[in-house]
Amino acid sequence: MSYYSEVQVEFQSVTSLLAALLRVSDPLLNRALNQNELTVHLDDTKANRAMLTKIQKRYPQVQVSMTGASSLQGYGGGRRKAHVIIPRRVVRGLTNDIGFFMGEDKSAAIISDDDRKHFKNAQWQNEMKQQYGLEQAKDKCRLEGWTFQEKKLKNGNIQLEIAV
Numbered sequence: 210m211s212y213y214s215e216v217q218v219e220f221q222s223v224t225s226l227l228a229a230l231l232r233v234s235d236p237l238l239n240r241a242l243n244q245n246e247l248t249v250h251l252d253d254t255k256a257n258r259a260m261l262t263k264i265q266k267r268y269p270q271v272q273v274s275m276t277g278a279s280s281l282q283g284y285g286g287g288r289r290k291a292h293v294i295i296p297r298r299v300v301r302g303l304t305n306d307i308g309f310f311m312g313e314d315k316s317a318a319i320i321s322d323d324d325r326k327h328f329k330n331a332q333w334q335n336e337m338k339q340q341y342g343l344e345q346a347k348d349k350c351r352l353e354g355w356t357f358q359e360k361k362l363k364n365g366n367i368q369l370e371i372a373v
Contacts, residue, residue: 220316220341223249223260225348226293226309227268229340233333246299248272250279250292281306281319289319343367 220226230247249264251257253275264273278290282297283305291308300307305321343359346369350357353373360368 219338220309220318221311222345222348223251223293223311224263224267225341225344226311227264227271228344228347229337230293230295231268232340232344233336246272246296248274248279248294248296250274250276250294252277278310281308283321291319339367343369346371 220229227247227249247270249271251261251273257275261273261275264271278292279294280288281291281294283289289308290310291306292311293309295307297303297306304323307321307324308319310317310319347357347359350371356372358370360370362368
């Protein structure tokens, strides 16, 4: 039987996390994302109802519900709760769903021990952090009314030029 473990992450914004997941160059995730199988389960609050509209507008391929954190499906029936879920049935080679829990005082990537070889490696984590940070900066620019241009550098880094 496989067990889930948590990896503490700095992800606090659902919209930035979604953007990072959709941008990260990961062949295992691409199938799930292209088949409209990524799901978001928000708590039913005023702030989240406003976020719902933003998510649906920006990411029409993402399924959103206002039911709060939902159960991850694990091998042997193991269950954990998450707000963003990538189902195992659409990602070849996974034995369990992958989830992201976004609480007020902590956030965590929830990945089973069986699937950790792919999703807990340093390269994947670094790319997710880079994409998430980029999306956070772009959201801040949009909020402030600033314009920005994104450039991918030869070394793989991403440069964001901002006009205030």
